[in-house]
Amino acid sequence: MSQEYPDALAVADKLHSAAIHLLRRVRKQDVATGEGPARLSALSVLVFGGPKTLKELAAAEQVKPPTMSRIVAGLARSRFVHISNDPEDARRMNIRATARGIRLLQKGRRMRIEALAARLIRLSPDELNDLGKAVEILGRLLQEWC
């Protein structure tokens, strides 16, 4: 009992630090897309989760409606998403990624992931395998979390 907790704390500390520094490195690839991380992330939700209302998108991104309103406005201005009226409720908007949006997402995602993968291939097969197990665990943990 007094054995697990300090260990979890130590892992939490290093994991937190690693997440911060890892994102700081891959974020450098983003400038090439011309869009910021919040827009790319929202676009990703639309591409992989299908059309959404503004409120749903805000909830998915854990952000308040006014924030998502501006993110969507930026994406729409650049024609990466298309906004249509909900036929059942005139208050709602239906937001969907355009083909252009899907292409942007694929490009940006590919660049970030490839920059990271270029580092990962320097690892030994064992190390990569350990990392693979860890991301599976993290994926499950994050799904349960909130």
Add this chain to the structure above:
Amino acid sequence: MSQEYPDALAVADKLHSAAIHLLRRVRKQDVATGEGPARLSALSVLVFGGPKTLKELAAAEQVKPPTMSRIVAGLARSRFVHISNDPEDARRMNIRATARGIRLLQKGRRMRIEALAARLIRLSPDELNDLGKAVEILGRLLQEWC
């Protein structure tokens, strides 16, 4: 050769996603400190790495000098850091964390890490162990990565 690369890509993808979502969760603890992540991170560098000039601090945080200038100004206004003149070079400033700054950092860090650790202790010992190995690997990888 065509075996390692796609695997690294898959791990990179999930790792990237996990880092984004993990930070989004722990960041919620930050509001209680009253300071943003960039200030807390810079303060952390000062606490664990000792006094620094503005340029050194900017380099450590991978940020441009004007950005760090504003971060330091905010920390100084709240008396979390103390700025003194370099006796050898009047252009330079020596920035050090105050006792108040150290206390804030410890508080904020503790809250974020504890929120994360509270999730990690739900894992099995094996899973926690896998995660422990992964963060060690990531730590080394990030050190080499510019």
Add this chain to the structure above:
DNA sequence: TCAAATTAGTTAGCGTAGCTAACTATATTT
């Protein structure tokens, strides 16, 4: 030695991204 170049940091001004409060417009409930 003294003018030119370099270096440290700031200021001004821009964009993105987060928030709350207050607003409009539409739906729903009573």
Add this chain to the structure above:
DNA sequence: AAATATAGTTAGCTACGCTAACTAATTTGA
């Protein structure tokens, strides 16, 4: 029909990133 609730926007604040242009101090080197 009026009151209430819901969806989204607007206005205005803060933080945090950048570049360009600036001041002040130090080095360089002719």
